[in-house]
């Protein structure tokens with residue numbers, strides 16, 4: 001049976017007011033004065049709201065959010081290893097259920113307009129595959145409302161904890177979509193072997209690569225070189241993301257230019273979440289003007305790492321704009337393109353967009369312009385996934 005949804009009087013990306021007819025989960029037509037072809041079609045009055053493709057959260061950690069567990073007192077030390085240890089202890093002591101927690105984050109993300117998520121899942125010798133299994137169960141529950149990609153991620157180190165590689169291998173066999181890596185010099189203290197192992201798993205399972213790279217300055221630049229070398233040798237062009245990449249904001253201009261050339265030559269994408277001021281940040285506009293693919297993500301939401309995030313990609317857009325000193329309308333339009341089309345290219349959702357034939361993954365917002373949407377972040381939103389309404393006015397309906 002054909003199902004139809006007609007959205008009347010919306011402004012795609014702030015353009016001219018139009019109607020959008022959705023049939024069987026895809027945009028069938030756009031234009032003025034459209035009428036449904038079936039009597040049982042759902043009709044929505046768009047009231048000149050802005051229309052975007054669904055938001056893409058290309059980097060989060062759904063297995064370990066503390067949403068719904070009461071307020072956690074944050075007292076971990078300042079170093080990366082302090083936070084990793086603190087988190088492992090908390091997970092053990094609190095008995096966090098990754099299925100329940102990732103489901104809670106999924107509902108909030110859907111309500112805020114997110115239609116696609118890439119989530120990292122901790123895999124270590126203490127936690128085993130519990131995080132992966134819980135999040136995979138959530139992915140199945142929400143498959144009609146949210147596209148979820150799972151990254152097998154060695155948060156506590158890979159080579160320093162014997163048995164971790166085998167667990168990652170198992171997760172990839174059992175349905176993890178992407179292989180992750182982490183600070184190859186700092187955590188495992190053997191960057192070549194760390195990256196050879198990650199790319200070896202990528203080749204074995206034919207999956208993309210996404211590496212957390214917090215390492216600063218020249219150390220981080222060295223890791224970018226090593227990642228680019230392996231991307232080239234394996235032929236993984238277009239299939240690698242470097243997440244955070246703080247080093248791109250911590251080297252001089254000539255070195256940045258050299259690193260950008262490496263990223264472009266291998267079509268390596270960069271994920272930025274608009275980090276706090278304690279870290280250098282990748283210069284989003286410089287990278288974009290050079291042609292580097294960019295995506296963005298919320299990173300950890302209300303977890304042991306920090307309490308300040310929420311699963312709303314408009315808040316993420318605000319933070320990226322704030323950190324990069326972006327104030328002009330055209331600059332904010334770039335940021336919203338990063339949280340929609342940019343993320344979609346990374347998740348392999350190439351047809352994500354607002355044109356006939358695209359999957360009907362849509363967000364309607366009660367805002368006048370892109371800039372107003374980012375500043376005001378209205379709760380008046382309507383979210384459509386594959387032609388079905390999945391959230392309205394801040395409430396997830398699935």
Ligand SMILES: [Zn+2]
Pocket residue numbers: 059060061120212299300
């Ligand atoms: Zn992360």
